Amino acid sequence: MPELPEVETVRAGLSRLIIGKNIISVDFDTPKSFPNTQTDIDAFLLNTHFISARRRGKVLMLDLSSGYSLMIHLKMTGQLVYRGEESFGAGHPNDSLIGELPDKSTRVTLKFAQGGVLFFNDQRKFGWARLLPTAIISKEPFMMKLGPEPLEDSFTYDRFISQLKRRQNTTIKAALLDQTVLAGIGNIYADESLFAAKIHPQSIVKCVPQAKLRLLHSAIKEILLFSIEKGGSTDRNYVNAEGKRGSYIDFAKVFRKENMPCPVCQHEIIKLRVAGRGTHVCKYCQKLYKEKIK
C-alpha cells in the first residue's frame, strides 16, 4: 500500500532515473489504467522528455517537456519500476523483489531513446496513470480536496486541529485516513502514529485530549520522516523505482504484529476493524477516549 513515504521514495528514485529521457513508445493494456486517447499520446507524450518528478499526498506527477504531465496514483498494488543501465535488473546480486518485466501485472510500458524502460505494474488495477496539462493538475477535483502535506512546515499543530474540526464525531483513525484532513497517511502510518501517541484508534476525535493530539501531530511527522529514511514499507507489493523493498516494516511497532507482545508493555497486540480497515492496537498502551472530558 503505497502511502506518503513509499510514493516519496518512488519520486526520488524516478527523479534520478528518468529526468531528461526521451519517450519513444508507450504500450498499455487497459484504458482503466491509462485512459488517454492515441491523439493525446502522440501529441503530448511521444517524443517528449521528463523534466521533473513531484508528489502531492499519494499522487505522483511526472512533468513532461510538452507542458503535460503524467499523473499517477498507485492505489494499493501499483509499482513504477525503471529498468536500464543505471538500475539493477533481475538477477543482480542486489536483487529486486520482482522478476523479469513486463509481467502479467504490467499495465503501461514506456520506452526511452536512451535505452531504459519504465514499467507501471498494478496487480489489482485500482491504480491509474493519466496524461493532462501540467497547469491544470492543481485544479483537478481530487487535488483541490487534498489536505495539507504533513511534512511541510506549514503543517503546524494549529493547522492539524483546524483540519480535524470537520471530523469531530468520527474515530481518530478514520480522520487520519481522510485525505482531505491530511494528505498521504494510509493504514500503516495511521496505526503506527496512533501507537506512538498512545491513542486508541477507536477514540472519538472530539474526546481526545489536546496533549494527546499534540503528541499525535509530532508522531506523524517523525514516523513519516523515519520511514522515508528507510525507503518506505514493503508489506506486500511495494517496491521503489529500482524494484527494491523498503525496510520500515522491520521497525513497525504494531502494524501486522497481532498476537505478538507490545514492544513497550509486553501485553499482546490485537487486531480490530476500525473505519473498515484492519487495525493494530495495544489496549494497555493506547487509551480509548469516548467520553467528552471537561
Next chain:
DNA sequence: CACTTGACCTGTCCGC
C-alpha cells in the same frame, strides 16, 4: 453536510 458501507480488482491464505 457528516459519516458509514460497499464496489472496484486479483492474489494469497485458511479451513474443509
Next chain:
DNA sequence: TGCGGACAGGTCAAGT
C-alpha cells in the same frame, strides 16, 4: 490436492 470464502486497503459512489 482442490475449492470456496475471507482478506488485503485507497478512493469514490451511494446510502443513512
